[in-house]
Amino acid sequence: MxxxxxxxxxxxxxxxxxxxxxxxxAGCLALFLDGLVSFSAFLFYTFTVTTGSAILGAVMACLGAVGxxxxxxxxxxxxxxxxxxxxxAMNLLFGALCSCLSSVIxxxxxxxxxxxxxxSANSARAATVVVTAVLVAIAAIFLRYGRHGLYIRxxxxxxxxxxxxxxNPGVIRTLSWSLAALYGSAAGCFLAMRLSSFVPNISSGRGWMALAVVFLGKKKPLRIVAAVLVFCVADVFSANIQNYISGIPSSLLISLPYLVSLLLIFVK
Structure with a gap:
């Protein structure tokens, strides 16, 4: 890999x-992220197939999720x-909408x-990495130097x-949810792009894992990125190591990424 x-x-x-x-x-953790990621992936597929444009499909999917x-x-x-x-409730709603709309449409x-x-696999990967890097940089600058970023904090x-x-704190809380929806919908689009299809429950729990990663990364954007990279490297390693070393218990390989994450908790 x-x-x-x-x-x-x-x-x-x-x-x-x-x-x-x-x-x-903002004090209102986005517990709806997992459902939103899958719903956004569905919207991305639907709008892309309808319009024939992946860019337009992604924009419409993000706007729909944020709206x-x-x-x-x-x-x-x-x-x-x-x-x-x-x-x-929103998380459950997004899951239900995916199933209902998929059946109807x-x-x-x-x-x-x-x-x-x-x-194309390489094009999808390159686009994913570049856009993610830009969005992370924007988030870090916004939270550190932006007026509304300060309000959110x-x-x-x-x-x-x-x-x-x-x-009005309520407006700021709404802004934080909207930003979470924007970033979550982008994640859903990239997941669907990577598979070149929409798969039910495509998020695979990423929305829930993200909530834990926030604390694992000490609520710092760059630390969050580092924590995710360590987790994903361990996940990829555990998925491929048996191709080179046999006899390793599968239960150990499955738990390896999570063991690494636990070790990161003790890293200051």
């Missing part, structure tokens, strides 16, 4: 983790609902593939400070 392949393999989890970081800072999240967040904020419960709840949805711990400055 090449370095480019390993990096592209890690990119969806990196994007999900950065998206979750926004919401953790739904923004609307839901505004309703939650206006109604004063518990955001954690609302996020779990394509007549199946299974794997979706089409001639219009085929991508304050919203979760010192919302009263924002109110004293005349800034």
């Amino acid at each position: 090449t370095i480019l392949a390993v990096l592209s393999y890690a990119c969806p989890l990196i994007l999900c983790s950065i998206g979750a970081l926004f919401t953790e800072y 739904i999240t923004l609307t839901f967040s505004a309703v939650v904020e206006r109604g004063g609902a518990n955001r954690f419960i609302a996020a779990i 394509f007549g199946t709840r299974g794997v979706l593939a089409a001639e219009l949805f085929r991508f 304050i919203a979760g711990s010192d919302a009263d400070v924002l109110q004293a400055k005349g800034v």
Whole structure:
């Protein structure tokens, strides 16, 4: 497996983790990410097949995911609902929408593939790595130097400070959810692009793993990227080591990435 392949393999989890970081800072963790990633991948497939353009399909998928999240967040904020419960409800909603819309539009709840949805492996990997690098850089700069990035970092711990400055904390929480949706939807698009198809539950738990990675990376963008890379390298290593060394228990290989992650907790 090449370095480019390993990096592209890690990119969806990196994007999900950065998206979750926004919401953790704002005090409203994005528990909907796992469902949103799969839903975005479905939208990407649907819009790409419909329009014949992968770029247009990706843009429409991201806008659709962000639009739904923004609307839901505004309703939650206006109604004063518990955001954690609302996020779990959103996660279930996204999963249900994937199944329902797939059945209605394509007549199946299974794997979706089409001639219009085929991508070169190398091109898909390169695009994934480049776009992810740009998005991570933007997030790091935004959180560190941007005014609204500062507001997001304050919203979760010192919302009263924002109110004293005349800034509505609810608007900042909605902004954090929208950014999480943008990054999560990009991850979904890249997962579908890598497979050249849509597979139900394509996220494979990445949305949930991202929540843990935020804390594993000490809530720092670059540390989060490093933590994901270490995890993914260990995952790729465990998947391929038996080709060279036989007799290693499969249970040990399966647990290796998670053991490495546990060791990272003790690294300051």
